[in-house]
Amino acid sequence: NAGVMQNPRHLVRRRGQEARLRCSPMKGHSHVYWYRQLPEEGLKFMVYLQKENIIDESGMPKERFSAEFPKEGPSILRIQQVVRGDSAAYFCASSPTGAGWQTEAFFGQGTRLTVV
Amino acid sequence: DAKTTQPNSMESNEEEPVHLPCNHSTISGTDYIHWYRQLPSQGPEYVIHGLTSNVNNRMASLAIAEDRKSSTLILHRATLRDAAVYYCILRDAGDYKLSFGAGTTVTVRA
Numbered sequence A: 001n002a003g004v005m006q007n008p009r010h011l012v013r014r015r016g017q018e019a020r021l022r023c024s025p026m027k028g029h030s031h032v033y034w035y036r037q038l039p040e041e042g043l044k045f046m047v048y049l050q051k052e053n054i055i056d057e058s059g060m061p062k063e064r065f066s067a068e069f070p071k072e073g074p075s076i077l078r079i080q081q082v083v084r085g086d087s088a089a090y091f092c093a094s095s096p097t098g099a100g101w102q103t104e105a106f107f108g109q110g111t112r113l114t115v116v
Numbered sequence B: 001d002a003k004t005t006q007p008n009s010m011e012s013n014e015e016e017p018v019h020l021p022c023n024h025s026t027i028s029g030t031d032y033i034h035w036y037r038q039l040p041s042q043g044p045e046y047v048i049h050g051l052t053s054n055v056n057n058r059m060a061s062l063a064i065a066e067d068r069k070s071s072t073l074i075l076h077r078a079t080l081r082d083a084a085v086y087y088c089i090l091r092d093a094g095d096y097k098l099s100f101g102a103g104t105t106v107t108v109r110a
Helices: none
Strands: A005-007 A010-013 A019-024 A031-037 A043-050 A053-056 A065-068 A075-079 A088-095 A111-115 B009-013 B018-023 B031-038 B044-050 B061-064 B070-075 B084-092 B104-109
Touching (some): A005 A088, A010 A019, A019 A111, A031 A075, A075 A088, B009 B018, B018 B084, B031 B061, B044 B061, B044 B084
Parallel strands (some): A010 A111, B009 B104
Antiparallel strands (some): A005 A019, A019 A075, A031 A088, A043 A053, A065 A075, A088 A111, B018 B070, B031 B044, B031 B084, B061 B070
């Protein structure tokens, strides 16, 4: 049973380019979360999605960032016109349900974005 | 969000137990105590969680104070693979977010 799969593991983009990060949740999981870990900082929640719906995007920067989780295929975190400050590790997590106490979140190994 | 306080770092010798404290004096009645760890260059990994009673699983034990204002994660026999950042997180019963703090960096000496 494969875990949460993220690709690419490493991504280098020049300033102004677009970055697309993919996340395939664990089999049977319909809840996906994205977190960002800036250098020397803790992980911060970005967005929570269910299939075809954004439930909570309170942690997403207002501009240039978007996320989707289509009916078919992986969840995508898209960053347009990247800047150096976007350099970070982006982690995706999935869970079978969204409720808190009984739900363990399974994390992928992350995508490390470097903007040059 | 209710907050937690953890020491910045702890060191242990291989094969010895590790006790990681966490203070959460403002915990509410519906907050569960979750522990995750993050190995170098990896995503976070669930360790254990509990509400009031002590909990054991194959990875660790969680001891929760009677007043719930503090808890301790216990790794019974540390191995080199246990070197990681350990996060103590309070999560409301109905919440889906995990609020990560700085955690405790555990170093295991061979």
